[in-house]
Amino acid sequence: MTIMKIKTAFGIAASVALAMPMLAFAAADQEAAMKDPNNWAHPRGQHNNQGYSALAQINKGNVKNLKAAWTFATGVNRGHEGSPVVVGNMMYVHTAFPNNIYALDLNDNQKIVWSYFPKQDPSVQAVLCCDNVSRGLGYGDGKIFLQQNDGMLVALDAKTGAKVWDVKNTDPKVGATNTNAPHVIKDKVLTGCSGAEFGVRCFIVAYNLKDGSLAWKAYSTGPDSETLHDANTNKDNPLYNALSVYQDVNGGNKEGGSFKRLSADQIKGGEKELGTRTWLKPQAVKDGWQHGGGS
Structure with a gap:
């Protein structure tokens, strides 16, 4: 009986040890894809958010010869601000509201492999x-x-x-x-919120890639326990x-007043x-941090 318990405990420990590295690098496919400059597996190319491609086929000497190879109409006539995601032979194109997605096969005349049409109010x-x-x-x-x-991730x-x-x-x-x-980093996907102009108190939040469960949430304003300080x-x-790093001079934020930077x-x-x-001060009300900021 004791031997069986030892075997069981060893089996659990081994399973945990094997699972932990996999959990820490759940987005290994993204990391591998970003190493290939032919891919664009991040909203801005890489985690540094610079938005630059490492490809060199097009340069200042031949850019004047560029011509359209093909086009694809999404059917949505509002702003298209984000770049497509490209992984291998697949290109994922998104639209403005209602945020449709098209998956195109670049090796098959841009054939639509699948599409997603969310239902939003x-x-x-x-x-x-x-x-x-x-x-x-x-x-x-x-x-x-x-x-x-509409807020659904x-x-x-x-x-x-x-x-x-x-x-x-x-x-x-x-x-x-x-x-x-949304930004994928290791085993989490990070997102935030908009709406500070409506008095919304915003945040950055991380969800687990596997099932969408909440990993952590850090508000932009509020107590240290909620901003995760x-x-x-x-x-x-x-x-x-x-x-503060400034000192009020002649009343500070008043007519005739100003500010002076404090020394270190x-x-x-x-x-x-x-x-x-x-x-x-900015909201001129008690607990102004509850009424918008950080979007």
Whole structure:
């Protein structure tokens, strides 16, 4: 009986040890794809968000000879702001509202392999900022990730287009929407929110790639516990956690007033609860941090 328990315990430990590296690098397919400059597996090309291609076939000497090879009409006549995602022979094209997706086979005359047409309430368009756009798709763990304008984050099977999971990230009924591209990093997909102009308190949030479960959520304003600040935050640069780096002169933010920058030895670093303490003056109300910011 004891031997059986030891075998069972060893089996569990081995399973955990094997699973942990896989979990940490669940988006290994994305990392591999980004190493090939023929792919575009990230909304901005690479994690550095520079948006530049390493391909050199087109250069300043021959760019004048470029001609259209083929075209594809999405049927949506609003702003198309994000780039397509390209992995191998597949190109994934997205649209502005209603955020349709087309998967095209580049080796077969751009044949539509699958398409996704989300059902969204048209009223969402009334609270979208800066046109009814979508700024891109995420890719990783064999999935295409779409952050819909209505706040739904959707994971689709990259081969078939079948929905794997979805999660409600924001609520347009309170003015919170999304136009951003989801960013896949290792075993998480990161997204945020729009709507600060409507008094929405925004955030950055991470969901687990496998099932869409919540990993963590960090608000842009509010208590340290909700902005995920702790004793180690900015430990190497404590002056980043300063209440102010300026001194009021003649009343500061008043007619005839101004500000003077404090010297480094006058700045008090390591301050806590800046997400609540620095949001009182702008809104001129108590707990102004609850009424919008950080989108």
